[in-house]
Amino acid sequence: MSKRFYITTAIDYVNGQPHLGHAYEKIIADVIARARRSLEHQTFFLTGLDEHGQKVQQAAISESKSPQSYCDELAEVWKRFVAKLGLTNDDFVRTTESRHQKIVQAILLKLNAAGHFYRDTYRGFYSAKEETFLTEKDRRPDGTFDPSYGDVTELQEQNYYFKLKDQQQWLIDYIEQNPTFISPDYRRNEVLGFLKHNTLEDLCITRPANRLNWGIPIPFDPNFVTYVWFDALVNYFSIPASQGDPTAAKVLGSEALPQSPALSLWPADIHVIGKDILKFHAVYWPIMLKAMGAALPKQILVHGWWQKDGQKMSKTIGNVVDPIAVIDEWGLDAFRFYVLRELDIGPDGNWTEGGFKARYSAELANGLGNLVNRSLAMLKRYRNGLVPSVSTELAIDTERVVLEVRAALELNQLQRALQSIWSLVTRGNQYVDHTAPFRLAKDPANAQRLDEVLYNLVEVCRIIAVLLWPFLPGTAEKIYAQLGLPAKPDKFSLTRWGLLRSSHSIGSPAPLFPRIDA
Numbered sequence: 001m002s003k004r005f006y007i008t009t010a011i012d013y014v015n016g017q018p019h020l021g022h023a024y025e026k027i028i029a030d031v032i033a034r035a036r037r038s039l040e041h042q043t044f045f046l047t048g049l050d051e052h053g054q055k056v057q058q059a060a061i062s063e064s065k066s067p068q069s070y071c072d073e074l075a076e077v078w079k080r081f082v083a084k085l086g087l088t089n090d091d092f093v094r095t096t097e098s099r100h101q102k103i104v105q106a107i108l109l110k111l112n113a114a115g116h117f118y119r120d121t122y123r124g125f126y127s128a129k130e131e132t133f134l135t136e137k138d139r140r141p142d143g144t145f146d147p148s149y150g151d152v153t154e155l156q157e158q159n160y161y162f163k164l165k166d167q168q169q170w171l172i173d174y175i176e177q178n179p180t181f182i183s184p185d186y187r188r189n190e191v192l193g194f195l196k197h198n199t200l201e202d203l204c205i206t207r208p209a210n211r212l213n214w215g216i217p218i219p220f221d222p223n224f225v226t227y228v229w230f231d232a233l234v235n236y237f238s239i240p241a242s243q244g245d246p247t248a249a250k251v252l253g254s255e256a257l258p259q260s261p262a263l264s265l266w267p268a269d270i271h272v273i274g275k276d277i278l279k280f281h282a283v284y285w286p287i288m289l290k291a292m293g294a295a296l297p298k299q300i301l302v303h304g305w306w307q308k309d310g311q312k313m314s315k316t317i318g319n320v321v322d323p324i325a326v327i328d329e330w331g332l333d334a335f336r337f338y339v340l341r342e343l344d345i346g347p348d349g350n351w352t353e354g355g356f357k358a359r360y361s362a363e364l365a366n367g368l369g370n371l372v373n374r375s376l377a378m379l380k381r382y383r384n385g386l387v388p389s390v391s392t393e394l395a396i397d398t399e400r401v402v403l404e405v406r407a408a409l410e411l412n413q414l415q416r417a418l419q420s421i422w423s424l425v426t427r428g429n430q431y432v433d434h435t436a437p438f439r440l441a442k443d444p445a446n447a448q449r450l451d452e453v454l455y456n457l458v459e460v461c462r463i464i465a466v467l468l469w470p471f472l473p474g475t476a477e478k479i480y481a482q483l484g485l486p487a488k489p490d491k492f493s494l495t496r497w498g499l500l501r502s503s504h505s506i507g508s509p510a511p512l513f514p515r516i517d518a
């Protein structure tokens with residue numbers, strides 16, 4: 001059983017509507033998963049929902065629902081969202097599922113038995129909105145707390161704590177010795193800076209059940225439930241465990257896990273997350289895993305945040321970009337293209353309607369759409385849709401782009417891959433302009449030259465479809481269908497020049513991206 005390439009996203013809080021930020025992260029993971037499959041790696045892509053905690057409990061109460069039925073209803077909304085984004089996830093985790101809860105409890109038992117926890121009294125401040133304890137350090141100079149914490153209450157309560165004090169140095173060493181563990185670099189430096197200049201406080205891993213009961217009970221003390229983050233992070237491990245992963249079996253004892261059919265998944269290859277939850281993933285999660293005796297994930301890939309027109313998206317301002325509305329109006333691939341092409345994985349991005357329309361019309365409609373449409377239409381018109389003999393005029397330029405895209409995909413540089421694919425789109429359009437097939441067609445003496453030009457054009461279109469497939473799967477499949485090719489363009493090896501055979505009959509060209517009147 002060979003280990004699969006295992007990629008995850010953050011699991012979204014169930015209470016709330018899916019927005020641009022959630023969509024962006026899931027699309028990044030989907031493109032990486034598709035790209036790996038296209039490169040013929042066995043892949044497992046996990047996404048899902050974070051369903052416990054005080055906010056969910058409060059929201060359910062305010063709607064007079066039980067937390068479970070509240071979550072069940074919203075989970076349907078989120079699952080439809082996943083389908084709308086065209087995600088190829090292999091599983092969808094909900095933290096209220098018993099397969100997840102069982103593993104959280106098994107881990108808690110193991111860590112408790114190994115002496116990683118202690119019980120203590122906490123006196124201080126608590127933000128229910130962020131579900132977190134605050135300290136004096138969190139106060140602003142005027143003594144108040146940042147409004148993002150919502151109502152901050154003072155409380156005193158017993159809880160269980162996870163000892164972190166002795167864990168700092170090995171983690172610093174690990175991050176220093178594994179330069180690609182946190183990507184991009186500046187996020188890695190941020191974590192190192194934090195670890196070197198602060199002393200880690202022990203992590204409170206419970207909430208008293210009498211204050212919050214919407215959580216996973218602590219198996220060794222029924223008066224407590226698990227703190228949401230200790231519960232949520234474990235999803236990355238609980239799903240492999242529930243799939244019979246052999247590493248999970250070693251960590252937890254195989255009697256806890258199903259025997260077959262088993263998938264080998266752990267360690268995760270990539271956790272795709274947003275910058276706001278970096279500390280949980282790059283500090284607490286590795287420490288939890290080490291305490292469990294499990295290997296660390298290979299990479300934490302951190303993306304930035306989207307704003308809208310230079311402002312933070314917020315329900316109060318009413319400027320939240322609704323991906324579903326954009327997809328309904330412009331199509332899924334136009335949405336996927338904009339977010340991936342506009343924003344590299346790392347920095348923050350800014351959504352503007354003007355920017356979206358400009359890319360749609362320049363790069364999709366006039367760039368790619370025009371190249372494919374006129375290439376196929378000319379083959380139809382001048383050669384009755386029959387592919388001429390193989391010609392290699394654009395083969396070298398194409399092979400260079402294929403190599404560039406492959407290298408970019410291997411490094412998860414999605415924006416760079418798209419730039420490179422578009423250099424080929426531009427090359428193709430220039431080739432049409434320079435060779436002017438419509439002029440060649442006027443004189444039968446040019447028949448051979450016209451054959452060459454048409455072959456190069458349709459073969460470039462075909463290879464572009466293969467390169468595009470992880471990013472714009474619907475468009476790539478349409479190009480293949482218009483070329484009359486029954487297979488899917490979902491294998492990178494199909495980028496080899498010359499696979500389009502002489503005398504093959506193409507299908508009917510149709511515009512890929514209807515023009516819009518902005």
Ligand code: MSP
Nearest residue numbers: 010011012013021022050232233273274304305306
């Ligand atoms: N439930 C936690 C994650 C637990 S992972 C074990 C959570 N959920 S969330 O719904 O608030 O955020 C989910 C993901 O969406 C996070 O990675 C977050 O960074 C991302 N985004 C939320 N808003 C965003 C933007 N405006 N832009 C880009 N991504 C954003 O945190």
